[in-house]
Amino acid sequence: MAEPIVYCAVCTKPLRTRHEHEVAVCSSCGPAYRAGAKAALAPLRKLVDEQAEDEGLWFIGQTAPEAYLQQALRRLHAAIEGEP
Numbered sequence: 001m002a003e004p005i006v007y008c009a010v011c012t013k014p015l016r017t018r019h020e021h022e023v024a025v026c027s028s029c030g031p032a033y034r035a036g037a038k039a040a041l042a043p044l045r046k047l048v049d050e051q052a053e054d055e056g057l058w059f060i061g062q063t064a065p066e067a068y069l070q071q072a073l074r075r076l077h078a079a080i081e082g083e084p
């Protein structure tokens with residue numbers, strides 16, 4: 001059975017290479033798409049940087065809900081900053 005045809009998320013041309021499938025855009029649209037994604041992330045990175053400086057957010061959690069909230073916030077920051 002043939003692989004289903006997958007189309008570029010930007011221009012809707014069929015994707016050809018393994019790399020194009022991994023990033024979901026064709027090689028023609030790739031650079032502009034990455035630049036757009038980086039620009040879209042800029043406000044989130046700014047917010048993360050501001051929160052990182054806010055000592056009120058990074059207290060030592062005394063209760064389970066506080067610790068859970070801290071863990072969730074750290075995970076969100078790591079995802080936005082592109083860390084594993």
Ligand SMILES: [Zn+2]
Nearest residue numbers: 008011026029
């Ligand atoms: Zn494309």
